[in-house]
Amino acid sequence: MERPSQTVRTPLRESRRAIDADVCVVGAGIVGLAHALEASDRGLRVAVLERSARALGASVRNFGHGFLAAMGDGEPLACALVARQRWLELGARAGLEVLRCGSVVVAREDDELELMAAVAGDPRRGARLITARAVGELAPIPHRGLAGALHAAHDFRVDPRQAVVRLASLLERDPRATVLWEAPVHAVEPGRVESSRASVRAPVVIVCPGPDFDTLPTELQPQSRAVSRCKLQMLRAACPQGRIYRPALLTGLSLLRYPAFASQPGCERLRTRISRERPELIAAGVHLIITQLPGGDLIIGDTHEYGADVSPFGDERLDQLVLAEATQLLGVPDLEIRERWHGVYPVASGNPFLVEEPLPGVRIVQVVSGVGMTTALGLAPRVLDGLTDSSPLPGGPPRPGGPRRPVAARSDCGS
Known part of the structure; x- marks a missing residue:
């Protein structure tokens, strides 16, 4: 040009x-x-x-979550590694708490654990596989029925x-x-x-x-x-029973979205299985993340809608899909929703x-x-x-x- x-x-x-x-x-x-x-x-x-x-x-409007372990090789991971150190440095100067709290990505099936193992083998990402019992030691969530999890200890969080x-x-x-x-x-x-x-x-x-x-x-x-937009539906919920969820919590749905996992050979097999078992989650682009704000409330999301222009209106059906996944992960019957909002960011391939x-x-x-x-x-x-x-x-x-x-x-x- x-x-x-x-x-x-x-x-x-x-x-x-x-x-x-x-x-x-x-x-x-x-x-x-x-x-x-x-x-x-x-x-x-x-x-x-x-x-x-x-x-x-x-x-x-985001989770405030630095998901270093999930970045793609090359420039993205290199930038994430520098950014983590920069957040710690600037946080100290700005009076901003930067929690070195890590992330826990739970696996319910062996095919999810297989993708996590590839990431755990890269020492730059600071992640390791843990047992289902160890999940319960890191966060107050049910661990029965889990195949294991990825603990990404280098991930961080700020109050967005x-x-x-x-x-x-x-x-x-x-x-x-x-x-x-x-x-x-x-x-x-x-x-x-x-x-x-x-x-x-x-x-x-x-x-x-x-x-x-x-x-x-x-x-x-x-x-x-070509650049377009991605719209997210997100929620803020009261923390159940005053629990403390220090690490960010994610599930196997995240493996389909982040390059470090999605680039692995087994990702398409996982996508095929989830598409067969839960087509509504794939159609809505549901990707569960839960982070905790300093006051205790939880940020929960999200869904993904793509287009040059995205609808200004929320879809309650999509919120309910996210909430169903969240309550299952947290092991609670329901959640008190305090806020709902949309996030929008630019998106392009490559x-x-x-x-x-x-x-x-x-x-x-x-x-x-x-x-x-x-x-x-x-x-x-x-x-x-x-x-x-x-x-x-x-x-x-x-x-x-x-x-x-x-x-x-x-x-x-x-x-």
Whole structure:
């Protein structure tokens, strides 16, 4: 695709505030904040423009679960490993609790355990097979009838409703950073971004649109791959009997969705069996995850609906499918539901990272697989490394321990 030689929209107009920065980030979800914090920690001046008054998108509607063990080989796993360390580092600075609580993926049949064994054999993932009895020692759930489980001890969890809030506050305290809320962007050109609240001059612009990619001008929309949306139905439930569920809880349904498992030879046999026994779960894209919020309530989900446009309406039948799986796993007759909501994230086939350069010095960065919390903080160093190599960006002191791997412009961030 040829790069446009002209301004992306109508001619830029003067705004109330003029800001000079080294990097301008559009979007203050986890992907945008990851890049802003990385740039700031390298000693660069950063401006962040967010159209909403606070974070409202996928970054606050998820489980807060870092599922490191399930990431695909290569770039995704490498980013997840860096992101885990970055979460621990930033959490300490931001006053955000990052629980090194792990995950437990229960297996009810031997074919599920077979897929888990392949992941348990990779020491980078920090996972091991455990017996059914050991499951009961890690979480207060029934273990009779289980074939075993995968205990992914390196997985982590944050409160999704507080994580991006605390990270944004950390950035706002940095004298090198300017964060503007309620500042929708209406024009981007090389070296300059215009919003309702400010005109930002910066040699590097990183646009992180999340699922709202099609609201960008045509010249800034993804070109290398078709991007659509995935809608999730999720619930918040009162914790039964005040129990503590420290690890995230998952079932064999998750094995069909995550690359580390889905790439194994036995995955299609498992899919065929579940499709035969529980076709309604496959049709609804049910994938059970349960995590616990600091106050004790449980986040439970989810279902998956795909399309260029997804319905704004919830389907109670789908919620009931998820709840039936959740009550069975937890060993309780029912759950008191306190909240229901939809999450929406961008999705595309292939590599989970989409990084393009539609204009000189402008990057569009998306995590297109729903694993932003797990990987974004590890993707950002790679994107910044590529920008340092190809743009008039001050080198700045690299973050201690940060990787120095280039990201090719206008291509997927992966091998």
